[in-house]
Amino acid sequence: MAADLGSIDFTSLPGKVVDFTDYLFANFFLPRPTPASLSVPTLASNDVLPGSSHRLATLRRDCLIRDRHRCVVTRRFDKNEALGRFKKHGHNARDDEGHRFDFVGQRRFEEVEVAHILPHSLMSLEGDSEMKAARRNALAILDMLDSGVRHLIEGLNIDRPTNAMTLTRACHTEFGTFQMYFEATGEPHTYRIESFLPSYFSEVPQPVTRTLFMSEDHAVDPPLPRLLAIHAAVAKIMHMSGAGSHCDEIFRDTQELLIKADGSTNLGTLTALRLGGWWSGVVV
Numbered sequence: 001m002a003a004d005l006g007s008i009d010f011t012s013l014p015g016k017v018v019d020f021t022d023y024l025f026a027n028f029f030l031p032r033p034t035p036a037s038l039s040v041p042t043l044a045s046n047d048v049l050p051g052s053s054h055r056l057a058t059l060r061r062d063c064l065i066r067d068r069h070r071c072v073v074t075r076r077f078d079k080n081e082a083l084g085r086f087k088k089h090g091h092n093a094r095d096d097e098g099h100r101f102d103f104v105g106q107r108r109f110e111e112v113e114v115a116h117i118l119p120h121s122l123m124s125l126e127g128d129s130e131m132k133a134a135r136r137n138a139l140a141i142l143d144m145l146d147s148g149v150r151h152l153i154e155g156l157n158i159d160r161p162t163n164a165m166t167l168t169r170a171c172h173t174e175f176g177t178f179q180m181y182f183e184a185t186g187e188p189h190t191y192r193i194e195s196f197l198p199s200y201f202s203e204v205p206q207p208v209t210r211t212l213f214m215s216e217d218h219a220v221d222p223p224l225p226r227l228l229a230i231h232a233a234v235a236k237i238m239h240m241s242g243a244g245s246h247c248d249e250i251f252r253d254t255q256e257l258l259i260k261a262d263g264s265t266n267l268g269t270l271t272a273l274r275l276g277g278w279w280s281g282v283v284v
Helices: 010-029 035-039 052-066 079-092 129-145 155-159 169-176 225-241 243-254 267-276
Strands: 112-116 164-168 180-184 190-195 208-211
Touching: 052 112, 052 155, 052 164, 112 169, 129 225, 164 169, 169 180, 180 225
Parallel strands: none
Antiparallel strands: 112 164, 180 190, 190 208
């Protein structure tokens, strides 16, 4: 049944959005091992789940093959892979599609990383009861955004290619901080990639539409549209409520031990981080 617009209190809507964002921030973004990995979920940590090092190595291999050793946004080829091919084949070195590398002109190579769409820490078995409760809240939020989506990342699914893609480090940072997001166009595996950052600060060559790479034999599954849609929804909620700036301020405060005289230090959140085990109070 459609809601009666006359009965809706639109004046309270901004506050409700902020409240919802606060809940997202407390239960979706904070349940990570450290504030540093909050900003950019990386594949460097081996302490997420037993055997995760092997799974993450397999994930990286599969995503690089599927994405043809290129960032899905900038299309730059992986620098390490290109160098290895150059050492073996010289100036006759070629990319995954058989095209000879262009070694003249602008820099065309860059180190790439495999980025999770939704962080693998959501499925961690580590931590105390409060950390586990926070993860349950985070999973509940996923179901709020897309009912039934949880099973797509449960267990080993969190580290499958359906929940990952290849990005340069700069794109990984922009995507991981929810400044960059992928908007479905209606065409299969084709997205309009947007950024909330001004064009001169963004890695997105705006405007840009990309069709994600598919493995030739379909042995490696593409990123799931539902997971990218959830990431986009969270990015928009954060932007609409100003939570992105709030996150940046908190991360900066964790790196500074001084309490500002103007009262702008996020003491409440920092205290919650300290008590909850997310921040030790020591700058590392």
